[in-house]
Amino acid sequence: MSAVLEQLDTFGPQRCEQLTYEQADEYTRRLARTQYENFTVVSWLLPVRLRADFQHVYAFCRWADDLGDETGDTDRSHELLAWWRDELTACYQGDPRHPVFVALAPTIEQHDIPRKPFDDLIDAFVQDQTVTRYDTWDQAIDYCTRSADPVGRLVLYLCGYRDAQRQQFSDATCTALQLINFWQDVRRDIIERDRVYVPRDIASRWSWLCNTTSRRSATRHVAARRTYRLRAFTRCCRRTKPPFANWSNARSRYLSAAKACGRSCRRTSALTLSCSRAAAKQSHA
Numbered sequence: 001m002s003a004v005l006e007q008l009d010t011f012g013p014q015r016c017e018q019l020t021y022e023q024a025d026e027y028t029r030r031l032a033r034t035q036y037e038n039f040t041v042v043s044w045l046l047p048v049r050l051r052a053d054f055q056h057v058y059a060f061c062r063w064a065d066d067l068g069d070e071t072g073d074t075d076r077s078h079e080l081l082a083w084w085r086d087e088l089t090a091c092y093q094g095d096p097r098h099p100v101f102v103a104l105a106p107t108i109e110q111h112d113i114p115r116k117p118f119d120d121l122i123d124a125f126v127q128d129q130t131v132t133r134y135d136t137w138d139q140a141i142d143y144c145t146r147s148a149d150p151v152g153r154l155v156l157y158l159c160g161y162r163d164a165q166r167q168q169f170s171d172a173t174c175t176a177l178q179l180i181n182f183w184q185d186v187r188r189d190i191i192e193r194d195r196v197y198v199p200r201d202i203a204s205r206w207s208w209l210c211n212t213t214s215r216r217s218a219t220r221h222v223a224a225r226r227t228y229r230l231r232a233f234t235r236c237c238r239r240t241k242p243p244f245a246n247w248s249n250a251r252s253r254y255l256s257a258a259k260a261c262g263r264s265c266r267r268t269s270a271l272t273l274s275c276s277r278a279a280a281k282q283s284h285a
Contacts, residue, residue, distance in 0.1 A: 003035070004066035013083045016097050024102035025052060028059035035062055053111065053158050056104040061121060061151065063100055068125030069193065077129050085122050088115070113157045117150035132195045140182075140199050141175065148178035 032041045032055040041058050042051050067080040091101040124147035134140045152170035182197035189195045
């Protein structure tokens with residue numbers, strides 16, 4: 001059981017222990033440092049003045065994610081995510097109760113963060129409870145607008161940026177990273193959660209049956225999946241112009257980086273660098 005679910009008796013719908021801001025801030029700090037992620041939540045490169053704010057936002061995301069993914073019960077997840085949205089409402093009404101929101105409230109006020117990206121993230125976790133297959137590429141990309149893009153926008157708000165161009169660049173990068181996360185977790189998503197994010201219209205080209213939940217079938221098409229990862233990234237570059245106007249260059253950067261990298265987070269880091277460079281080059285064009 002995840003650490004978040006283990007704490008529901010203390011910080012859950014039935015009983016929520018009240019913490020001071022200092023205690024809540026320390027709680028989010030511990031959460032950010034003890035949870036395993038594919039990335040560094042608060043890098044030492046991050047300005048000191050922003051580290052606590054990043055921890056507060058991460059704590060919101062971690063709780064919402066676990067409430068949706070770790071219960072093993074769709075009805076229970078719906079119930080807990082509805083409660084989490086109620087806690088978000090209380091926070092924006094000036095009455096935070098849960099430690100995460102006690103810590104997050106000053107961050108929201110200081111950086112004037114709108115509610116929408118938080119709501120969008122909860123919407124994505126709710127969608128995961130009812131939608132386990134995607135028929136088309138457009139449906140998968142649409143899901144990314146709620147599951148990934150809001151995180152990038154939250155980072156921009158924390159860093160003081162609110163312009164449309166940076167948000168567009170951020171959305172493209174976050175969608176690309178979300179897609180790579182889907183491709184690297186295909187087997188786990190099928191076996192543990194009965195979810196397939198690879199769209200049927202594309203998976204069918206590789207003779208992969210998205211309805212199967214067997215381990216053998218989930219591992220049978222590794223080579224095809226790797227090929228699709230590249231093609232998916234190429235299509236993402238095409239669809240996210242102008243940030244990836246020079247999509248062929250971004251594609252070649254990804255290919256070069258992939259040869260030098262290992263798997264999982266190293267591949268993700270290479271793609272992040274490629275996306276960032278492509279976006280930066282376009283912004284200076």
